[in-house]
Amino acid sequence: MTTQATTPRDSPAAPPALPPARGPLSESVLAVLAGSGTRLPATDAVRRSDPYGDDLQLLLYVLYELHYRGFAGVDERLEWDPDLLGVRAAAEDIFLDALRRDAGPGGRDVARAVEELQREPVGDDGHSVSHHLRREGELWQLREYAAVRSLYHLKEADPHLWVVPRLRGRAKAGMVAVEFDEFGAGRAENVHAQLFADLMTDLGLDARYGRYLDAAPAQALAVVNMMSLFGLHRRLRGALVGHFATVEITSSPGSRRLAEALRRAGAGPAAQRFYDEHVEADAVHEQVVRHEVIGGLLEDEPGLAADVVLGIEATGHLEGLLGDHLLAAWREGRSALRAPLTP
Template sequence: MSALQHRDPTLLIDLPFTAVCADPLTDDDVQLALWTCYELHYRGFVDTDPTWEWQPELIAVRRELEGHLLDALHRDLNREHAVPASTEPVARRLRTLVDSDDGPSLSRYVQRDATAEQFREFVMHRSLYQLKEADPHTWAVPRLGGRSKAALIEIQIDEYGGGDPARMHSELYRTLLRSLGLDDTYGAYVNAVPGIALAISNVMSMFGLRRDLRGALVGHLAAYEMTSSEPCRRYARGLRRLEGDAAECEFYDEHVTADALHEQLAAHDLCGGLAADEPELAEDILFGAASSLYVDTRFAQHVLGSWQAGRTSLYEPATELVAAG
């Protein structure tokens, strides 16, 4: 951040986090650095030169960090969550992949057991993505054509409230934050969450900003749409158990319906259409879907492990690095 504030690219030389680390997915420095790089492509930062979005030295740092993250995802998925090669249609393979996911269920814990403070923690974690919900996947629109492009646009129209600003999913989440007494400023909790929470957003941004990863991006979106309806139902039930009212639950209630409708569209038209147009991207689509499931599993393991050990899943809140609204 110092390099951005001082507009001095020499400060990017020999940064310590550019060395290979054991687990880039959970490394706080790697994930915060990536999040900062990516946010320059979204809303930027207060008092930061917007032209630094394409500062060559910063792009070089970003690409190095992305290389470590991609290598780690491929390594972990090949070792623990391999997607078997198959000649079956992509949509059927996605269904098999999603159905075989056996990660811990954070939503079931929230539905039945989470305290009000734990629910607030969960909402803070997810704010780093939900306040820009749909934006990372929208990068794919100009990179697709035909059936897959039409399917993506249909999904994204719903994500953006069908043209009604108040119905945008990011705005519904902002309402949820305010109702829980939390800060609804974009990026407010970036320094309060660990690396794995930032990775949820960063993996999407990485897939979205790179045309070579467009297959992974649509696979990621498909997995997201295919696995969010029932968890959102549980989150809503958990919030109602904690005496949340209809307005507070609206974000989750909206996703129960919307994502159930999007599931088939994402698997068959979006991913199936892209695989038909560009068969060489089939394995990338499955990689993106597997990455989505895997990162969510690692996030759930962190949060549940923290809560079951009787400690917070957050760091001490610190908001000095806040993106411009």
């Protein structure tokens, strides 16, 4: 059975096309997925690659995507192909090693890590995308930002669901309560992924799932790949909770700035609604995540404290790399995408 056989090409549920390769590693994997090749990259070659580079990040992204919507024409049975999983494991090893090395000081002090998340900097430190967009962002920059973020927001909250069966008690109840809101509280039109699709349409972007994968820089792929890495591995459930806490705790002030940026740029109400919704909802979610999800997890499994800290620090590290990439390009008046958007 293939995805093409089960999903009409013009259906909103249709999976995206395979993207072009970004190097020899992703080229080999994409050829196998497309059915035009049989040789996967050697494990040693994967382990020698740049953990943050385009080639490895695209390799990870396409292999993770097999667990989400897949790709047009790719046999769905390849989701659990042992050879592909072996390549993915080698790529995950060097990516996770890099995150452990580069993300921050680590440790087990979850309270300190969460407290730092709650400490909103006074003014703009020069590294904040939301401050830049609110203060001086142009409409073309807001469109690029939406295209980049679509890799996650069109599957918003999906990676976080992997952790639910790995939790119990307060942590599970709190996680599901927040996710219920993310998925529209029972109303399809209010699912946050749909709200982001509406934002994209309002900004004149193509809201099809996966449409801007080829345009997105490696830094954007790495953010989404981190979520999938943490979510798909039970041993990293603490890191997934740390990542989730970072998103929920820091979302409200950043979303307020982005909503103001969209209003200043003259975007329509659908574009503004996505971030307005997050200002209000995530302020409530923050309390649930802190006290129930993190508190409940560490009450049950105190040995996961270091992983929670890893999830918090890794999220900040990768978001920082993405923000620096975007701002460096925009301050020079050039596109931050691999291929500029059409008007």
